[in-house]
Amino acid sequence: MFPLIMFMFLAAFQLQSSECLAFACSEKSIFILAGQSNMAGRGGVAKGTWDGCVPRECRPDPRILRLNANLVWEEAREPLHAGIDTSNPCGVGPGMSFANLVLERDPCLGVIGLVPCAFGGTNITRWKRGSELYNRLLTRAYAALQDGGKIRAILWYQGESDSTDETRAEMYKMRLIEFFLDIRRDLASPALPIVQVALASDVGPYFEVVREAQLRTELPNVVCVDAMGLEVKENDTLHLTTSAQVQLGKMLANAFLRIGI
Numbered sequence: 001m002f003p004l005i006m007f008m009f010l011a012a013f014q015l016q017s018s019e020c021l022a023f024a025c026s027e028k029s030i031f032i033l034a035g036q037s038n039m040a041g042r043g044g045v046a047k048g049t050w051d052g053c054v055p056r057e058c059r060p061d062p063r064i065l066r067l068n069a070n071l072v073w074e075e076a077r078e079p080l081h082a083g084i085d086t087s088n089p090c091g092v093g094p095g096m097s098f099a100n101l102v103l104e105r106d107p108c109l110g111v112i113g114l115v116p117c118a119f120g121g122t123n124i125t126r127w128k129r130g131s132e133l134y135n136r137l138l139t140r141a142y143a144a145l146q147d148g149g150k151i152r153a154i155l156w157y158q159g160e161s162d163s164t165d166e167t168r169a170e171m172y173k174m175r176l177i178e179f180f181l182d183i184r185r186d187l188a189s190p191a192l193p194i195v196q197v198a199l200a201s202d203v204g205p206y207f208e209v210v211r212e213a214q215l216r217t218e219l220p221n222v223v224c225v226d227a228m229g230l231e232v233k234e235n236d237t238l239h240l241t242t243s244a245q246v247q248l249g250k251m252l253a254n255a256f257l258r259i260g261i
Contacts, residue, residue: 043245121161
């Protein structure tokens with residue numbers, strides 16, 4: 001009886017492995033990273049220079065690619081937003097720890113394609129449909145699909161810039177929902193999962209108004225991970241530290257995997 005059980009177990013494992021291999025060869029799992037500086041990554045950046053330290057959780061993997069500034073796929077390495085967010089030096093963000101954990105938990109997703117689109121210091125109106133950043137996101141998303149694959153989710157971390165102005169903060173929820181609906185429509189994916197981040201940084205007097213909007217977006221397949229309590233840098237109190245970015249990437253991965261799409 002025992003040999004029969006072992007045979008059945010091995011056969012099932014080989015079948016699952018074959019299915020995963022076939023999936024990996026046929027389709028790339030694409031994730032769009034958008035928002036402002038904390039999505040672009042400032043972990044390890046001090047006085048305008050990145051320290052070059054790459055945590056183990058952010059290690060490169062041949063199965064993780066990034067779409068570079070020239071719209072070419074290459075092996076993903078920190079900093080993911082180099083050449084994309086040109087507003088300030090980029091360091092560690094949440095993307096690589098996200099991708100590594102997603103692959104660890106679900107190897108059937110095959111090759112991961114990361115599409116960095118974030119840009120530091122941008123309020124929500126800079127992402128309005130028809131704007132430069134919105135159009136750039138679409139251009140990069142379309143380019144990512146050219147050689148096959150499927151956009152699995154958008155990872156979105158933005159809002160610090162809107163917390164400094166009362167009017168922008170009060171309008172934030174409406175504008176955020178509009179952005180999510182527009183981008184889903186233009187990507188022809190009305191149920192596209194979106195994993196957004198509720199602010200960790202108390203940068204403006206209307207910080208709680210923006211956070212409340214993020215935590216209460218209430219759209220199907222939009223989930224929010226709360227970054228409150230993650231470590232921010234002592235010298236600027238706005239940007240997450242390297243270790244906090246690693247933790248955030250894991251939180252985003254767990255949230256995405258719970259959506260189950």
